[in-house]
Amino acid sequence: MEIKFTEENLKKLEEAKSHYPTEHAALMAALWLAQEQYGWLSTEVMKYVGNILNIPYEHVLGVAEFYTMYNKKPVGKYHLQVCTNVSCMLCGGYDVVDYISDKLNIGIGETTPDGQFTLIEAECLGSCGTAPMMQVNNYYEENLSKDKIDSILEKLSKS
C-alpha cells in the first residue's frame, strides 16, 4: 500500500505549515493528520511524514516516541483510556479499569480479538471534577458507573 496523505489532509498540512516560520514546526500537526488517516504511526508513515517536511526519520521517530498520544502500534477502533491518577483513583478509577478489563476480557494495553477495543491506563486527563472517567478516542466519558460503562460499551460494540 502506498503511503500518501489524502488531498484533504495535504491541504490541512499546508494550512498548518502557514502557521509557523519553519516547516519543522508543523511536524506535530502532520503526525496528528497521519494518525487520523492511518490509525497509528508505522515506520513507513513516519518516513513519509519526514520526507514531505524534510525532517530526518530519526527526528520524527524521536518526537512520535516522546508524546504518548501518538500510537506507535495499532490500536482498536475504540481506544479506551481510563484515568487512574490521584483524583480518579480516589473515586474508583482502578475499579473502572478492572471492570472493563473483565468485561472485555483483555488486559491493560491489549486489544479485543475483533479489533473493536483497546484498553489503556491513562495519566490525568483534566477531568478531576467528574471522576472517574475515560477518554474514548477524542471524547470524554465522565462520572462513570458500571451501568454507564455497560451502556457505552454496548453502544460502541454495535457501531
Next chain:
Amino acid sequence: MSDFQPIILKNIPDYHNIEVYMKNGGYGAFKKALKMTPTEIIEEVKKSGLRGRGGACFPTGMKWSFMPQKSDKPKYLCCNGDESEPASFKDREIFEKNPHQFLEGTLIACLAMGIKTAYIYIRGEYYPWIVMLQKALDDAYAKGLVGKNILGSDFSTDIYIHRGAGAYICGEETALLNSIEGKRGMPRFKPPFPANFGLWGCPTTINNIETLANISPIIDNGGEWFSKIGEPKHAGSLLYGLSGHINKPGIYELPSGTLLTDLIYKYGGGVKDNKKIKMIIPGGSSMPPLTADEIEGLQMDNEHLKSVNSYIGTGGIVVMNEDTDIVKVIKRITQFYYHESCGQCTPCREGCGWMLKILDRIDKGMGRNEDIDLLKDVANNIEGNTICAFGDAAAWPVKWAIKKFMPDFEKKVRESVDLPIANKVHSLRLTHQV
C-alpha cells in the same frame, strides 16, 4: 464573601457565543486598549497585582515589561493551556464557558508587547475543547477582531492553536517552546530567558490561560479595582478545582484568600459520607500536602500557603478522607512523575524510578527499615538538581508526605518487617523456588 461577582466564569447564559459576549460589553476592553500606549497597558496590569495563574505566581505586568519593546526579530506570545497537572481542570472551563474573554486578553497582551503572532498550546487530550476554542477563534477572525489591521487600526496579530500530544512536561514554559517548534518537549536551560531567546530564538512571553482571561476586566475596570479583590499580595479571583472525596466536586471561582474550610464545606458540600479529612493537596499533585490540622483557618492564596510550607500551584484541591492509604496515593503520584519525566536530567530520570520502586515495595508489604530514610535521601537529591522545576514537583509530595504522615509510612514498613511475617514470606519464597 457572598457579594463576590465572578470575573471569569460569569453567570450569563451562552456567554461563550461571540454575539452574547459582545452584547455584554465584550471586546470593549480591547477597543479601549487600542487607544492606550503599550506602557500604559503594562502599567495598568502592574497596578492590578495580577500574578501568573500557572503556579509560579510571577507578577504578570513585570513579565510583560521584560519583553524588549523594540526588536529586529519577530516577537511571540505563547498561551499555556497544557494543563496537565493532576487535579487541575480550570482552563478547559475557560475554553468552554468564556473563550472570548481569554482571546481578548491575548489580543491586549499582543498589543502591549507589540506581538504579531500568538500560539495557544493546548494538551492533545483536550480535543473537544480545541474544537470549541477554534470555533471562538474563527468567529473572532470573522468579526475582524483578529488578523490584519484589526478594527481598522494599524495593529495586526494572528492567533493559532497548537495541539500537544500527551506530555505533562510541555506545561513547563521552555519545554512548551520546544514542542511548538516541532521537537521533543524537553525543558531548556535558563538563562537565556524566553523574553530574550524564546521561540526560534526570538523574544517570547508565556502566560497561563487563566492569567490572560483576567486581562480584559483589568483594562475595563482599572488595575486598582482588581488589586482590591481578595488578598493584596495575590490579588484577584482564583479558579479553585475541588476533587477527590468531596460531595460537590468542580471549579469554583472565588476571591484569593478564601478559607480552605469554606471551599470544602460551604461550596464543596463537605466530605463524602461525612468522613473526617486525612490529607489535602492544595494546588495540584506536586504541591506539598497538608494535614487536617493545618487546614483550620487556612486561607487559599500563595502567601498563606507558604506559612504551611506549601504553595497555591494551580488551585487544584484534592480532598482525601480518613480511610485513605497515604502510601498508595503517594505511590500513584510518583508513578505519574516517573512516567512523565522527560529523561534529560539524571537525578529526575533515575530518582523518580527509584522512589517508585521503594514506595511500591513499602506498599506491597516488603518494605525495609531503612526505606523511609532512603526515600527522603532520593527526594532530596532530585530537588533543586534538575534543569526545570519538574524535579521539585516529583520530590515534594514524597518528601512532605513522609514529614507530615510519618506514622502511615512507619506502620507499613513495621508490618512488613515484623519478624514472624517476614519469616513466613521468606519460607514462601523458598517454597516457590522449589
